[in-house]
Amino acid sequence: xxxxxxxxxxxxxxxxxxxxxxxxxxxxxxxxxxxxxxxxxxxxxxxxxxxxxxxxxxxxxxxxxxxxxxxxxxxxxxxxxxxxxxxxxxxxxxxxxxxxxxxxxxxxxxxxxxxxxxxxxxxxxxxxxxxxxxxxxxxxxxxxxxxxxxxxxxxxxxxxxxxxxxxxxxxxxxxxxxxxxxxxxxxxxxxxxxxxxxxxxxxxxxxxxxxxxxxxxxxxxxxxxxxxxxxxxxxxxxxxxxxxxxxxxxxxxxxxxxxxxxxxxxxxxxxxxxxxxxxxxxxxxxxxxxxxxxxxxxxxxxxxxxxxxxxxxxxxxxxxxxxxxxxxxxxxxxxxxxxxxxxxxxxxxxxxxxxxxxxxxxxxxxxxxxxxxxxxxxxxxxxxxxxxxxxxxxxxxxxxxxxxxxxxxxxxxxxxxxxxxxxxxxxxxxxxxxxxxxxxxxxxxxxxxxxxxxxxxxxxxxxxxxxxxxxxxxxxxxxxxxxxxxxxxxxxxxxxxxxxxxxxxxxxxxxxxxxxxxxxxxxxxxxxxxxxxxxxxxxxxxxxxxxxxxxxxxxxx
Amino acid sequence: xxxxxxxxxxxxxxxxxxxxxxxxxxxxxxxxxxxxxxxxxxxxxxxxxxxxxxxxxxxxxxxxxxxxxxxxxxxxxxxxxxxxxxxxxxxxxxxxxxxxxxxxxxxxxxxxxxxxxxxxxxxxxxxxxxxxxxxxxxxxxxxxxxxxxxxxxxxxxxxxxxxxxxxxxxxxxxxxxxxxxxxxxxxxxxxxxxxxxxxxxxxxxxxxxxxxxxxxxxxxxxxxxxxxxxxxxxxxxxxxxxxxxxxxxxxxxxxxxxxxxxxxxxxxxxxxxxxxxxxxxxxxxxxxxxxxxxxxxxxxxxxxxxxxxxxxxxxxxxxxxxxxxxxxxxxxxxxxxxxxxxxxxxxxxxxxx
Numbered sequence: 001x002x003x004x005x006x007x008x009x010x011x012x013x014x015x016x017x018x019x020x021x022x023x024x025x026x027x028x029x030x031x032x033x034x035x036x037x038x039x040x041x042x043x044x045x046x047x048x049x050x051x052x053x054x055x056x057x058x059x060x061x062x063x064x065x066x067x068x069x070x071x072x073x074x075x076x077x078x079x080x081x082x083x084x085x086x087x088x089x090x091x092x093x094x095x096x097x098x099x100x101x102x103x104x105x106x107x108x109x110x111x112x113x114x115x116x117x118x119x120x121x122x123x124x125x126x127x128x129x130x131x132x133x134x135x136x137x138x139x140x141x142x143x144x145x146x147x148x149x150x151x152x153x154x155x156x157x158x159x160x161x162x163x164x165x166x167x168x169x170x171x172x173x174x175x176x177x178x179x180x181x182x183x184x185x186x187x188x189x190x191x192x193x194x195x196x197x198x199x200x201x202x203x204x205x206x207x208x209x210x211x212x213x214x215x216x217x218x219x220x221x222x223x224x225x226x227x228x229x230x231x232x233x234x235x236x237x238x239x240x241x242x243x244x245x246x247x248x249x250x251x252x253x254x255x256x257x258x259x260x261x262x263x264x265x266x267x268x269x270x271x272x273x274x275x276x277x278x279x280x281x282x283x284x285x286x287x288x289x290x291x292x293x294x295x296x297x298x299x300x301x302x303x304x305x306x307x308x309x310x311x312x313x314x315x316x317x318x319x320x321x322x323x324x325x326x327x328x329x330x331x332x333x334x335x336x337x338x339x340x341x342x343x344x345x346x347x348x349x350x351x352x353x354x355x356x357x358x359x360x361x362x363x364x365x366x367x368x369x370x371x372x373x374x375x376x377x378x379x380x381x382x383x384x385x386x387x388x389x390x391x392x393x394x395x396x397x398x399x400x401x402x403x404x405x406x407x408x409x410x411x412x413x414x415x416x417x418x419x420x421x422x423x424x425x426x427x428x429x430x431x432x433x434x435x436x437x438x439x440x441x442x443x444x445x446x447x448x449x450x451x452x453x454x455x456x457x458x459x460x461x462x463x464x465x466x467x468x469x470x471x472x473x474x475x476x477x478x479x480x481x482x483x484x485x486x487x488x489x490x491x492x493x494x495x496x497x498x499x500x501x502x503x504x505x506x507x508x509x510x511x512x513x514x515x516x517x518x519x520x521x522x523x524x525x526x527x528x529x530x531x532x533x534x535x536x537x538x539x540x541x542x543x544x545x546x547x548x549x550x551x552x553x554x555x556x557x
Numbered sequence: 558x559x560x561x562x563x564x565x566x567x568x569x570x571x572x573x574x575x576x577x578x579x580x581x582x583x584x585x586x587x588x589x590x591x592x593x594x595x596x597x598x599x600x601x602x603x604x605x606x607x608x609x610x611x612x613x614x615x616x617x618x619x620x621x622x623x624x625x626x627x628x629x630x631x632x633x634x635x636x637x638x639x640x641x642x643x644x645x646x647x648x649x650x651x652x653x654x655x656x657x658x659x660x661x662x663x664x665x666x667x668x669x670x671x672x673x674x675x676x677x678x679x680x681x682x683x684x685x686x687x688x689x690x691x692x693x694x695x696x697x698x699x700x701x702x703x704x705x706x707x708x709x710x711x712x713x714x715x716x717x718x719x720x721x722x723x724x725x726x727x728x729x730x731x732x733x734x735x736x737x738x739x740x741x742x743x744x745x746x747x748x749x750x751x752x753x754x755x756x757x758x759x760x761x762x763x764x765x766x767x768x769x770x771x772x773x774x775x776x777x778x779x780x781x782x783x784x785x786x787x788x789x790x791x792x793x794x795x796x797x798x799x800x801x802x803x804x805x806x807x808x809x810x811x812x813x814x815x816x817x818x819x820x821x822x823x824x825x826x827x828x829x830x831x832x833x834x835x836x837x838x839x840x841x842x843x844x845x846x847x848x849x850x851x852x853x854x855x856x857x858x859x860x861x862x863x864x865x866x867x868x869x870x871x872x873x874x875x876x877x878x879x880x881x882x883x884x885x886x887x888x889x890x891x892x893x894x895x896x897x898x899x900x901x902x903x904x905x906x907x908x909x910x
Contacts, residue, residue, distance in 0.1 A: 457650035460611050463637040464644035464721075465664040465711065471638075475663070479654045 004388055005469065011380040012388050016395045018437050022410030023258070023402065029413070030251035037417045047252035056241075057253070060234035066144065067151050067219070067230060068212025074152025076205045078307065079159025080197075084189045085300050086160070087167040088175065090290045092301050099545060102555050103312045104154040105161075106541050108500045110217035110518050111534040112154060115315030116141060117221065118322040118531070125321065126314065142225040151218055153311045155211060159204040166200035167193060172289050185293050203271045210264035213257055214403035216501045220522065231257050232405050236504070247413075254406045261401035269397065316538070322531040342532035352529065355512035356536055358428060359497060362513060363540065366432040367492040370443060371485055373436060378447040379473055383456060400441045404502035407438045412505045426510045431503055438502050439495055446491055450484025451477070487553040494544040497537060514540075560586050561620075562751040563608065563719050568617035570603050577603045578614070579775040585719065585768075590745055590752045592766035594759060596798070599772040601755045605721050608753065609644050610637035622718050638667075643712030643720035647727060649704045651696035657683070657707050658692040664715040682710045686744075702733055709741075713748070720745070722754040726761060738764045759799050763787065771795055790831070793841055793910040801846045805883040809838045809909070817909055822881040827858050828907030843908045846875075849887030852901035859901045867892060 025036070030048070034041040051057045085091045086098065104112065119126050120141050127137045140146060170193065178192045194201070216232035223233060235253040239245050293300060325337035346352045377396075381389040399407065411434040415425040424430050436443070454477055462472045478485075500515025507516040514537045521530050548555055563585040570578040578600045585591050593601040606612045608619055610626065613634070619627040621642070626635040651660055658679055665675045683689050686706045696704060705725060712720055725741065726734045742765050745752045756762050762769050763783035770780040779786060779795045790796035797804065810825070811818040817830050819842055826842070834840050852859045862878035862885065874892055878885040878900055887900065 455648065455650065457646040457648055458652055460609075460637075461644060461646055461650040461711075462652075462663070463611070464609050464640075464642055466638045466641070466667040466715070467663075468636075468638055471667065476652055480652070 004384065004386065008380040008384075009388060011376050012392045012395075015377050015440075016391060018433065019395045019398050019440065022407065022414050022437070023398070025413055026251045026254050026258075026406065026410045029247055030255045032248050035247040036413075047248040050249060051252050051256070056229060057234060060229040060231050061256075063144065063219075063223075063228055064213050064215070064230045064232075067148050067215055068209045070148035071152045071155050071212045072205050072209050074149065075155040075159045075208045076201060078153075079156045079204065080163045080194055080201050081189070082156060082304065082307070083160045083164035083167055083197075084193055085304065087164050088172075088189070088193060088291050089185065089293045089300070090297065091293065091304065092297060097304060097308070099549060099555065100308055100312055101157050101160060102545075103157075103316070105157050106494050106498055106545065107316070107538060108217060108498045108515055108518075109154060109215075110221060110500050110515065110522075111319055111537060112311075112315040113150065113218050113221035114518075114522075114530060114534060115317070115319035115322075116150065117318075119314045119318030124318065126318075142222055142228075144228055147219065147222050147228060150222065150311075151212065151215055153307065154218075155208050156307065156311065158208055158211065159201070162200045162204040162207070163197055166197040170196055175291060176289070179291070185291050185296060188291060199271060203268055206264055206268050206271065210261040210401065213260050216403060216405050217519070220519065224522075232403055232501075235409075236405065250409060254409065257403060257406065258401060261403075262398070265397055265401040319531055319534045320538070322527070323535040326528070342528040343535075345529055346532045346536070349529075351509065351512050352517065352533070354510070355514050355517045355533070358431075358512055359514045359537070359540065362428060362431060362435065363493040363496040363544075366428065366435065367496050368489055369432065370436040370439070370492050370496075371447070371489045374440070374443040374447045374488070375478070375485060378444060378451050379477065382451055382477070383459070396441050396444045399437050399439075402438070404434075404438050404499060405504055408434055408502040408505040411437070415506075426508055428511060431506055431511050431513065434502050434506060435496055435499060438499070439492065442495065443488065443492055446488040447481075447485070450481040450488070453484070454480050487548075490544055490548055490553055491555075494541055494548075497540045497544065562587050562589075562622055563753065564618075564620045565604070565608065566618040566620075568604065568607060568619065569615045570600070570607050570612055571615045572603070572612070577775050578607065580617070581772070581775070581777055583770060583777070583780075585751050585753060587751055588746070588749050589768060590742065590754065590766045591768045591770060592762035593753060593755045593770050593772060594762040594798075595757065595772035595778075597757060598774075600775040601757075601772050602723055604772070605723055605753060605755050608719075609642055609721055610635065610640050641715075641717055643715075643717035645705075645708045645712050645720070645722045645725045647724040649696075649708040649728070651704055651707055651711075653696055655695075656692065657688065657694050657696070657699070660696070660707060661692075661711045661714050664711065668715060678714055679710075682714045686710050701729055702737070705729060705737070709744075713750075717750075719751045719753065722752060724755055724757070726756075727758075734761070741765065763799075771798060790908070792832070793843065796831070796843045796908055796910065801886075803844050803846065803849060803885050803887075805842050805880060805885070807840060807842060809834050809836055809840050812836055816904060819907075819909060824860055824880060826860070826902060826907055827904040828909045829904065831908045832910050834909060840909045843910065844902050844906055846886050847888055848902065848906035849885060850901050850903075851876075851887075851889055851893070852899040855899060856901065858904055858907075859899050861897050862900050864893060864895050864898055 029036045031043050031045070032041045033044040033046050082101070086094055118124055120139065121127065122137065122141070124141075131137050174196065175188050175192055178188045183191065213231060215230055216236070219228065219230040219233045220236070223229060229237070231253065235250055238249055238253065242249070323342055324339065325334065326339045326341065327337060346356065377392070381392045411430060415421045415430045458480065459472050459476055462476045463469070467475060498515070500519060503511065503513045503516030504519050507520060514533050518530050518533055547553070561584050565581060565583040568578055568581045569576070581600070581604055583591070593604060595601045603612055607614050614627060614629065616629045617627070618625065618629065621640060624635070625633055626640050627633060655663070661679045661682065662675050665678060670678070679692070680689070683692060686709060688703065688706055688710060691699065691703060696707065699707065705728070709725070726737050729737055738761055754765055756765070766783065768780060769783050769786050771778045771786060773794055779791045786795060787799050790799060796802065805821070807819040807821040809817050810820045812830070812835065815830055816827055817834060819826050819828055819840055828842055855861075860880070862880055865877045865879045865884065867877065868875045873888045873890060876887050876889055876893065878887070878898065885900070
């Protein structure tokens with residue numbers, strides 16, 4: 001029972017190679033003074049010396065730190081309160097708020113920020129309307145404050161997901177005991193429910209903090225006009241800055257980001273160990289009753305709606321609106337400017353059209369293949385606990401610390417200079433591998449949640465009946481999790497549709513996807529095309545969400 | 558050819574830092590039903606799982622029929638699926654995605670039995686267990702008792718030499734359980750199977766088994782027929798675990814052959830020595846509830862005790878007497894008046910440890 005088969009060890013080793021080879025390459029390159037594929041290269045710390053002396057790098061680092069802290073301060077309290085309202089109270093409209101809440105998770109921040117520029121930028125339609133009313137626009141979308149605020153608001157769902165799942169596993173009698181003892185709803189939330197899910201809040205706080213260091217699209221769109229750089233955009237702009245691709249500098253910046261995020265991810269693991277300290281597991285049939293808010297209901301609903309309006313509705317409306325007009329500015333009316341030309345352009349330009357097709361292919365077929373791989377990886381460590389599975393644990397966790405932009409860069413190098421992979425460089429295979437590794441932790445979470453629901457005795461019983469471990473997998477385990485696997489496929493599809501940063505460095509003829517095309521078109525200022533692509537992307541994600549809602553697939557655990 | 562179907566020798570199992578089984582040896586003859594009995598944490602389920610191959614022992618040997626399936630000295634470990642055992646899980650472990658027929662047929666399919674024969678054998682075993690009509694159903698459409706029989710059918714259909722049952726009756730409600738244990742015993746005997754059955758219920762163990770093995774903290778405390786364990790317990794633990802008992806302490810005042818006199822605060826009783834004790838030792842006395850009886854006249858080993866309370870149980874009355882602060886319980890057929898009563902505890906049935 002305890003021995004590992006060779007096939008399982010092979011799966012674990014392959015996974016480890018797929019994750020650690022690209023990162024190792026980045027690490028190695030950062031300590032060289034020339035590109036790693038050149039014959040003449042020396043080990044040196046020049047790259048680090050250069051970036052540490054660059055005032056832009058220092059500014060980017062401080063901005064990233066500012067964004068991270070701000071995000072934590074905004075998202076953690078708001079996400080927790082939102083979770084309490086959604087899970088534990090009779091807030092009106094919870095059913096339809098739930099899917100809307102998750103939009104910032106499934107729609108790329110590129111699109112949302114693009115929507116903000118259209119809606120509340122200096123000449124945005126809301127800005128113009130406000131200007132007409134009060135004479136001037138009372139906000140500046142491109143200031144650091146706005147960037148932090150938007151980053152914070154759009155990460156509220158991340159905190160919500162963790163805190164709400166902890167709250168769901170909290171038995172409601174502890175709250176009822178507090179009510180009986182004389183506490184009002186607010187008192188119950190602040191003195192009983194939320195303190196009991198403290199570990200989950202802390203966990204999501206760390207998550208938001210390191211996601212802050214990975215912010216890319218948001219800073220690219222909103223930081224550009226006034227030149228606010230963050231670490232990821234600094235990396236992205238390095239090439240432009242020096243005029244030549246400077247591999248060692250890029251690698252050094254990448255290592256700096258990783259040096260911040262890896263300890264965070266590791267600390268999350270430690271936190272998770274204590275996460276269930278307070279959680280009193282519900283017994284069978286213990287129902288959760290909602291807490292009546294009384295008159296506070298409508299106040300709470302209004303606040304939630306305000307958050308939804310600012311974080312979801314304004315940017316989405318902005319970007320959809322922009323997709324259907326020729327130009328926008330003072331004195332233009334919607335009916336005059338209405339057009340479908342933006343979409344026509346997308347359909348006429350082969351690379352854009354290929355991007356759309358590739359995005360769908362990558363989501364549907366690539367997503368399916370990824371789920372297949374994740375399932376193999378999941379089965380390799382299923383019900384095992386030894387050195388190999390611990391290696392796999394760390395392997396799976398590591399990509400969380402690697403921003404997609406860096407992973408894309410690392411995979412570009414792997415596909416450029418690792419001979420057996422070179423023929424795949426200009427195919428979707430390179431993108432698929434990079435996407436699968438970047439979303440490995442997420443995918444494995446989906447799979448292992450399904451696997452954990454299979455009772456161990458169902459598998460043991462098949463063994464006793466005479467099935468080999470392989471037959472147990474084929475006849476019992478996989479058939480039992482098949483709906484879980486289909487749901488995972490759907491989730492991976494949506495995540496792959498959303499992904500934009502991983503493809504940035506891998507972008508080339510044949511490997512266009514909507515996300516990376518938008519990043520590159522943003523540099524060229526092709527607003528109309530970006531908005532049309534955004535609309536198509538939103539449509540694709542909506543299809544996924546629609547299927548999920550129709551078939552009752554849980555969008556989170 | 559021996560008659561021993563299953564033999565376990567000096568088996569040790571360690572899980573993490575816990576030494577769960579500390580050298581257990583056990584033999585099961587053909588057609589014999591052995592019950593593994595013990596409190597929770599005594600290692601009885603671990604022993605069963607180790608026999609099946611679901612736990613890896615650190616030391617010892619296991620033989621099924623003529624085949625060694627585990628031997629630590631020879632580094633031999635036959636994988637679970639090659640041991641050809643039947644196993645009934647406590648939760649039944651019916652595969653929810655398969656119908657009753659498919660659940661039962663699985664073991665035959667794995668053994669590459671022709672389809673026609675599979676159908677026949679599945680139907681036969683289902684008929685035998687009174688499940689003939691239920692083949693098309695899925696497990697969630699069955700009652701608890703039906704699920705238990707499907708689990709049994711699934712482990713019997715491929716004719717294993719030995720069947721292992723992990724608390725097979727614990728998920729049934731109390732009334733059904735008492736019927737099921739008689740039915741289960743008759744079934745196993747009629748099929749001439751060897752069975753090992755884990756239970757924590759001493760009454761169930763005695764009703765089901767030819768031999769009871771009582772485990773305590775990973776070692777066998779005593780094994781033997783139900784009568785031996787109930788009537789001749791070798792230790793205080795066994796005596797207290799089996800049956801319903803009165804337990805009280807005293808001091809040995811006199812030892813003569815196999816019996817001794819135990820004295821306490823204002824009382825003195827004669828009892829059988831069940832462990833070596835000497836004059837002046839403190840000892841624990843155990844007497845089964847049903848061996849405490851009302852007496853008509855004062856004799857040796859009768860005591861005049863005050864009745865604390867009496868409770869009507871339906872089939873009998875339970876009396877609670879007071880022996881110098883210790884409650885002494887006994888059964889009787891009629892209500893008795895409060896006050897002092899003559900109570901007899903025969904020396905035969907008062908065990909001194």
